[in-house]
Amino acid sequence: MKSHESADTLGSAYLGIAGIISKMATMRFTILRQSVAAAALILGVGTAWAEPKHGIAMYGDPALPPDFVSLPYAKADAPTGGKIVTAETGSFDSLNPHIRKGSVPWQLRFLAYESLMGRSWDEPFSLYGLLAESIEVGPNREWAEFTLRDEARFSDGSPVTVEDVMWSYETLGTVGHPRYHGVWGKVASMEQTGPNKIKFTFNVEDRELALVIGMRPILKKAQWDGKDITESGLDNIPISTAPYVIEDFEAGRYVSLKRDPDYWGKDLPFRKGTNVLDEVRMEFYTDGTAAFEAFKAGVVNSSREFSAEKWDSQYDFPAIQNGDVVKSIIENKRPSGITGFVMNTRRDAFKDWRVRDAMMHAFNFEFINEAMTGSKQPRITSYYSNSVLGMSDGPAEGRVRDFLEPFAADLLPGALDGYSLPVSDGSERNRANIAKAMDIMAEAGWTIQDGVMKNAAGQPFTFDVLLAQGSAENEAIIDLFTQALTRMGITATVTTVDSAQYKERTNAYDFDMTYYRRGLSLSPGNEQMLYWGSAGVTDPGSRNWMGMNSPAAEAMIDKLVNSESHDDFLAAARALDRVLTTGRYVIPIYQWNISRVAHAKELKYPDVIPMYGDWIGWQPDVWYWEEE
Structure with a gap:
């Protein structure tokens, strides 16, 4: 721990350096603007091939026309x-979701901020103008230019300027999360x-960048003058342009967002019928049991249930019996993603893929699934299972095999020849x-000696499972798993920590095994490098918790973002799925191919369900309150 004096000195130094960087950046951008203007005058050609568009899609044209009335699922x-009041487990000590420091209610990143473009969840990957009224791109998407709306405003009434946008991008891109x-x-x-125009030119071939660059949150530059944004927590509520503003909170207890009656964009087609609830409130509880009791008592009025068994057996309390609470099943067409227990390959225990394979065999999913869900939920079979992007059974064929063959020497067994879970x-x-599992461990150099699994040097095979407080279901699953390991002469300990410590330790990859969940979309792209890229092996704060370093995976990601045909995109996704799944990094559990949401009868959603189903941007965005 540094002293306050040292921290203040460092903060002052940082701000001084930041000021110099800001001035240099301003000079650089000024020079660029002058150069571009001069070139346009001399050549007299400008950007004649470009045309402003109301939206953009990864492939082809966006589904909605320029004169669309609203999103189809609103x-x-x-x-x-x-x-709407939801129950969250854990705690929080920050309201700034754009920096690495602190534990933040995850919803704030999506509810309390806006970007240049907004995403439709009824298409694989399409964006429509939000803060920006239009987008133009180069012939190969080597650049993207946005035109800001004149009417765009922050919640304090001040206009959104190009300066705000440029400051937000450079600040978040250098010292943000x-x-x-x-x-x-x-x-x-x-x-x-x-x-009102801002142009980004890219230094790599990456067709997805024109879309991704339009999805960064925009903050108010003036709010942070003389302040260090990387140290903000509960003392500064970032000013944004969103329909909701943080009105009240109590550290670790609740956060209340109120609908801004003066929200600048309420008449935009993209916003029609969305964000109409007056309040979005998050109540925090120590564990899932307390959260469920709060829902039964009516303190919370919407609950998303992940356990099929619990849904069938425990959702019969009086409020449901008399109709005050209704149970809704929401279907989707998105990939399963990966949910399970990740093994950290940075640790000696799990460096060898054979050890990880042995853990997959020792994990008795069928018995655990029966105990936890009554076998009502299917298992995740690969990272993109339940979708067209998932790997097929049997050997890799066609373009999938063509993409993987150059990496054959480095691929693990099953990637080319076919793989399925034990x-x-x-x-x-x-x-x-x-x-x-015992045979595989022996191949990896671990055998039973005096009733204990040891290596040739006589060192016992042990590891620790890190879990967050309040995860009773995960603790129950791990308890069944560790009982099986005991029969193999393996001792696995379980360490439970509060949410702040859990985030700190997972950001620093300070664990052997832990619970892991990553939602995946129907349009995977640049974010996959943050999930599985080699930079995350050492750089803290990535989502590459397993510590994988796979040139094959990175090559498939590159193909994802640069495919010019949908067939190549599908092949790249399916090839990446093979690399990830046969890496044996995560012991997968059951998938949620439907969502189970219980809610007050007055809380309703439209009849049209988007392709992504119950996904970020659906609840509470298109939900509304209607009395019977």
């Missing part, structure tokens, strides 16, 4: 009023090209798979 005439750094590193220049007989003993 109720354009939805009434305003009412509130690591998720913003990757894209910023691919920006060769950022320049103001008109009173399946047990459903009994508690899991004899066949335990025996297989």
Whole structure:
């Protein structure tokens, strides 16, 4: 811990350096603007091939025309009023989701901020104008230019300027959360090209960048003059342009967002029928049991249930019986993503893929699934299962094989020839798979010595499972897993920490094994490098918790973002799925191919469900309150 004096000195130094950088950046952008203007005058050609568009799609044209009325899954005439209250487990000590420091309610990143473009969840990957009224791109998407709306305003009534946009991009791209750094590193220049125009030119071939660059949150530059944004927590509520503003909070207890009646964009087609609830409130509880009791008592009025067994057996309390609370099933067409227990390959215990393979065999999914869900939920079979992007059974064929063959020497068994997860007989003993796991461990140099799994040097095989407080379901699953490991002579300990410590330790990859969940979309792209890229092996704060370093995976990601045909895109996704799944990094559990949401009868959603189903940007965005 540094002293306050030292911290203040460092902060002052940082601000001084930041000021110099800001002045240099301003000079650089000024020079760029002048150069571009001069070139246009001399050549007299400008950008004749470009044309402003209301939206952009990864492939082809966006589904909605320029004169669309509303998003297809929004109720354009939805009434305003009412509130939604959800229960969250854990705590928070910051309201700034754009920096690495602190634990933040995850919803704030999506509810309390806006970007130049907004995403439709009824298309694989299409964006429509939000803060920007239009987008123009180069012939190969080597640059993207946005025109800001004249009417765009921050919640304090001040206009959104090009200066605010440029400051937001450079600040978040350099000292913000690591998720913003990757894209910023691919920006060769950022320049103001008109009173309301900003242009980004890219330094790599990457067709997705024209879309991704339009999805960064925009903050108010003046709010942070003389302040260090990287140290903000509960003392500064970032000013933004969103329909909701943070009205009230109590550290670790609740956050209340209120609908801004003066929200600048309420009449935009993209916003018609969205964000109409007067209040969005998050209540925080120590664990899932307390959160569920709050829902039953009516303190919380919407609950998303992940356990099929609990949904069938425990959602019969009086409020449901008398109709005050209703149960809704929401279907989707998105990939399963990966949910399970990740093994950290930075640690000696899990460097060897054979050890990870043995853990997959020892994990008795069929028995655990019966105990936890009554076998009502199917298992995740690959990272993109439940979608057209998922790997097929059997050997890789066609373009998928063509993409993977150059990396054949480095791929793990199954990537080319076919792979499927171990399946047990459903009994508690899991004899066949335990025996297989023992054989695999022996191949990796671990054998039973005096009843304990040891290596040739006599060192026992042990590891620790890190879990966050309040995760009773995960603790129950791990308890069943560790019982099986005991029969193999392996001791696995479990360490439970509060949410702040959990975030700190996972950001620093300070764990052997932990619970892991990554949602994946129907249009994977640049974010995949943050998930699986080699930079995350050492750089803190990435989502590459497993520490994988795979040239094959990175090559497939490159093909994803640069495919000019949909067939090549599909092949790249399926090839990446093979690399990830056969890496044996995560022991997958069950998938949620439907969502189960119980809610107050007055809380309603439109009849049209988007392709992504119950996804970020659906609840509470298109939900509304309507009395019977």
